[in-house]
Amino acid sequence: MIPKLDPAVIYETIVAVFLASWFLATVLCQFKETKISWFIRYKIDLFNLIPLWTFFAPHPGKRDYHLLFRDKVTEVDYSEWQEMEITEERTFWSWLWNPEKRDKKILSDVVQSLVASIPSYREKTGNLNLLMFSTPYIIVLHAVSLYQKRSQRCYRQFMLAESSGYQKETKPALILLSVFHQI
Amino acid sequence: MILFNDISQTVLLILSVGLLISTLEYLKKVQIFSPNGLLSWNVMQLKWTKQDQRSFLKPFFKLFNASGLTVLFLIRCLLIIGLFFFPLQSTTGWLLISLLGASLLVASLATYYGSDGSDQMSMLIIITLILCNLPVLASSNLRDIGLWFIALQACLSYTVAGIAKLVSSEWRSGTAIKDVFSTKTYGSKKATLFLKKYPAANRFLCWNVIIMESIFPLCLFLPWEFALVFLIWGFIFHFFTAVIMGLNSFFWAFMATYPAIYFVNHQMSWHLF
Numbered sequence: 001m002i003p004k005l006d007p008a009v010i011y012e013t014i015v016a017v018f019l020a021s022w023f024l025a026t027v028l029c030q031f032k033e034t035k036i037s038w039f040i041r042y043k044i045d046l047f048n049l050i051p052l053w054t055f056f057a058p059h060p061g062k063r064d065y066h067l068l069f070r071d072k073v074t075e076v077d078y079s080e081w082q083e084m085e086i087t088e089e090r091t092f093w094s095w096l097w098n099p100e101k102r103d104k105k106i107l108s109d110v111v112q113s114l115v116a117s118i119p120s121y122r123e124k125t126g127n128l129n130l131l132m133f134s135t136p137y138i139i140v141l142h143a144v145s146l147y148q149k150r151s152q153r154c155y156r157q158f159m160l161a162e163s164s165g166y167q168k169e170t171k172p173a174l175i176l177l178s179v180f181h182q183i
Numbered sequence: 184m185i186l187f188n189d190i191s192q193t194v195l196l197i198l199s200v201g202l203l204i205s206t207l208e209y210l211k212k213v214q215i216f217s218p219n220g221l222l223s224w225n226v227m228q229l230k231w232t233k234q235d236q237r238s239f240l241k242p243f244f245k246l247f248n249a250s251g252l253t254v255l256f257l258i259r260c261l262l263i264i265g266l267f268f269f270p271l272q273s274t275t276g277w278l279l280i281s282l283l284g285a286s287l288l289v290a291s292l293a294t295y296y297g298s299d300g301s302d303q304m305s306m307l308i309i310i311t312l313i314l315c316n317l318p319v320l321a322s323s324n325l326r327d328i329g330l331w332f333i334a335l336q337a338c339l340s341y342t343v344a345g346i347a348k349l350v351s352s353e354w355r356s357g358t359a360i361k362d363v364f365s366t367k368t369y370g371s372k373k374a375t376l377f378l379k380k381y382p383a384a385n386r387f388l389c390w391n392v393i394i395m396e397s398i399f400p401l402c403l404f405l406p407w408e409f410a411l412v413f414l415i416w417g418f419i420f421h422f423f424t425a426v427i428m429g430l431n432s433f434f435w436a437f438m439a440t441y442p443a444i445y446f447v448n449h450q451m452s453w454h455l456f
Contacts, residue, residue, distance in 0.1 A: 008320050012320075015314045015325055015329075016325070018314070019332040022332075023332060031347070046240075047291050047306070048306075049310070053344055054343055055300060056344075057344060057347035057348040057351050058347050058348070058350055059353065060353055060354070060363045061363060061368065061369060062362030063366065065368075094429040095422075095425040095429070095431055097208070097431070098208065099211040101429050103212065103215065105297045105298075106221050106296045110296055135226070135229050135230045138226050139222075139226050139227075139296070142223060143221050146219045164366070165365045165367045166365045166366075166370065167362075167365045
């Protein structure tokens with residue numbers, strides 16, 4: 001005789017197995033990128049529920065990113081470089097209330113994503129032309145294209161640079177210089 | 184009525200404070216989702232060109248503009264406020280947290296860039312509490328399993344962070360914290376000046392973080408009076424990362440896991456000594 005299954009027990013088992021799988025998937029996705037971690041992160045984890053807990057390691061984020069742009073009005077007329085204001089200093093209350101952190105984190109994520117993809121584009125195609133079709137590149141281009149134009153038909157170029165914040169002894173460095181885009 | 188002696192409820196209350204602040208911060212910065220913003224859906228939807236074939240996601244895409252997300256964030260604020268009044272184990276409380284979880288999942292599609300580990304920890308806790316407190320079906324045993332999961336994820340997060348720092352030459356040599364603190368993104372001028380004046384503090388802080396994070400899971404196995412040392416360290420650590428680095432949401436998300444750690448520590452049938 002088959003014993004009557006208790007719905008509460010069935011539910012408990014399902015949830016326990018789900019949580020155990022979630023924990024196992026989290027363990028598998030730490031440190032090195034393996035085939036299985038790649039599959040979990042990019043094919044299954046639609047809602048970004050598998051965290052990467054390596055905060056500020058192994059390479060601590062020791063650079064501030066800067067996004068600058070300029071316009072080409074004619075072949076000889078270029079505007080000055082203008083910086084998008086993102087890394088503004090925090091206030092006294094930032095320990096409790098810090099909405100500005102989102103802008104900085106977005107730019108930091110986008111730039112890191114761009115920087116991380118540069119070697120693979122170089123390896124596959126020998127140049128960075130296809131990088132222009134990547135989402136992070138388009139996000140950056142879209143962000144700079146919204147600033148006021150110097151003329152109706154102008155071409156805009158952007159530059160991603162990094163600096164060492166309050167450590168003035170290290171010079172700012174160029175990460176990426178885009179081509180001129182018609183905007 | 185809210186009972187503070189219920190561990191799951193305490194986890195939820197601490198997390199709710201952080202989520203309310205985080206949601207209000209998103210409301211303040213909602214323009215980043217406008218057509219002119221950094222996360223304009225006109226651009227962000229490119230990320231979902233393949234996945235959006237999954238038709239169940241498509242209806243939510245209409246929400247991803249400044250006005251749609253303003254409404255979503257306002258509703259989320261109301262849900263969180265409601266959770267301060269309705270216990271998690273009541274049907275109303277469970278419905279509120281389920282809607283909150285749904286709003287977090289939906290918004291995560293638009294906030295792919297810019298979200299951080301605290302958002303993931305918050306989502307992880309909320310989903311666990313939803314699953315483990317389903318009215319009628321959830322048993323007290325399942326609620327315990329949920330708390331174990333939260334505590335183990337918290338311990339895993341500290342250990343992974345500690346080991347990743349241990350294998351890093353920049354952390355071992357004691358330069359990492361000085362370098363991070365000297366950025367305008369995560370640092371502060373005062374902290375940079377302090378670490379310049381007292382270079383020995385760099386090495387001390389780096390190794391303090393490496394050691395305490397790596398051995399954090401011991402807090403599950405040590406007698407409570409010793410385990411408490413880890414939780415007090417964690418409190419101070421997250422408080423100072425909020426003050427110096429502006430990582431305010433991490434404080435609430437990780438403090439919310441501490442009642443679960445307390446629970447697991449007290450459930451352990453044996454301790455190291």
